[in-house]
Amino acid sequence: xxxxxxxLAIAAAPVFAQQSAQPKPEETEVWTPVPPVVTPGATDSAPxxxxxILFDGRNEDEWVSAQDHTPxxxxxxxxxxxxxxxxxxxETKRSFKDYQLHIEWKxxxxxxxxxxxxxxxxxxxxxxxxxDAGYELQVLDAYNNATYVNGMAGSLYKQSIPFVNAARKPGxxxxxxxxxxxxxxxxxxxxxTPAYATVFWDGVLVDNHFQLQGQTLYIGKPFYKAYxxxxxxxQAHGDKSEPISFRNIWVREIP
Ligand code: MG
Numbered sequence: 001x002x003x004x005x006x007x008l009a010i011a012a013a014p015v016f017a018q019q020s021a022q023p024k025p026e027e028t029e030v031w032t033p034v035p036p037v038v039t040p041g042a043t044d045s046a047p048x049x050x051x052x053i054l055f056d057g058r059n060e061d062e063w064v065s066a067q068d069h070t071p072x073x074x075x076x077x078x079x080x081x082x083x084x085x086x087x088x089x090x091e092t093k094r095s096f097k098d099y100q101l102h103i104e105w106k107x108x109x110x111x112x113x114x115x116x117x118x119x120x121x122x123x124x125x126x127x128x129x130x131x132d133a134g135y136e137l138q139v140l141d142a143y144n145n146a147t148y149v150n151g152m153a154g155s156l157y158k159q160s161i162p163f164v165n166a167a168r169k170p171g172x173x174x175x176x177x178x179x180x181x182x183x184x185x186x187x188x189x190x191x192x193t194p195a196y197a198t199v200f201w202d203g204v205l206v207d208n209h210f211q212l213q214g215q216t217l218y219i220g221k222p223f224y225k226a227y228x229x230x231x232x233x234x235q236a237h238g239d240k241s242e243p244i245s246f247r248n249i250w251v252r253e254i255p
Pocket of ligand 1: 017120121122136139235237
C-alpha cells in the first residue's frame with residue numbers, strides 16, 4: 001500500500017509541477033494607480049471637468065497679443081471669437097507641453113478669395129517665440145478651394161497631407177481635436193525626440209501620430225529649435241478674405 005502510493009506520487013509529480021506553473025489571470029492584473037475620475041462634458045465637444053478652458057464664449061482673458069503680450073484685441077460677441085486682422089496673432093497666456101486640444105472654427109458664409117487667401121488662419125500647436133515659425137495646424141476653407149495639399153486645412157503646414165478632406169461648408173462650424181506631443185531637446189539644444197501630432201477634423205482622423213520635421217516654415221526646409229513649454233497661438237493671416245471665427249476652445253495637459 002505504501003509502495004503503491006509512492007508510485008502514484010511519483011507518477012503524479014510532473015502533473016502537479018505543470019499545474020503550479022500554470023499562469024493565473026491575477027498575475028497580470030494591475031490595480032494601482034487608480035486613474036482620477038473626470039466628468040465628461042454634456043457632449044464630447046464640451047469640456048470635461050479637468051479641462052483648462054481657453055475660450056468659453058465670454059471673453060479673451062486667457063489670450064494676449066503674440067507680438068507684445070498686451071491683452072488680446074480680437075472681437076468677442078455672440079459666444080464667438082473672431083479674428084481682428086489688424087490686432088495680429090494672439091496666443092495663450094499659459095504654456096503647455098503635451099496636450100489634448102479641442103477647438104472649433106468657422107469660415108464665413110460669404111468667404112471670398114482663393115487658395116491660401118480664402119479663410120486662412122491657423123492653430124499654432126506651439127508658439128515658441130515672435131521670431132519663430134512655430135508649429136501650425138492650418139485653418140483654411142477647403143470646401144471647394146484648391147491649394148497645395150500640404151497647406152490645406154488639416155495639414156501640419158507644408159509637412160503633412162491630411163488623409164482626407166473632411167471640410168464642412170463655409171458658414172458651418174468645424175472642429176479640430178488634436179493630440180500634441182512636444183519635441184524634447186538635449187541640454188545642448190539638439191533634438192532628443194521629434195514632435196508628433198494626431199488630428200481629428202470634424203471627428204475624422206486626418207493626421208495619425210504624424211512626426212514633424214521641425215517648425216512649419218513658409219519657405220525652406222523645416223528645422224527644430226529647442227524650447228520647453230509654449231503657448232498655443234491663433235493666426236491673424238494678412239490676406240483680404242473675411243475673418244474667420246473660433247469658439248469652444250479647451251485643452252487638457254497630458255501627464
Ligand atoms: Mg494659416
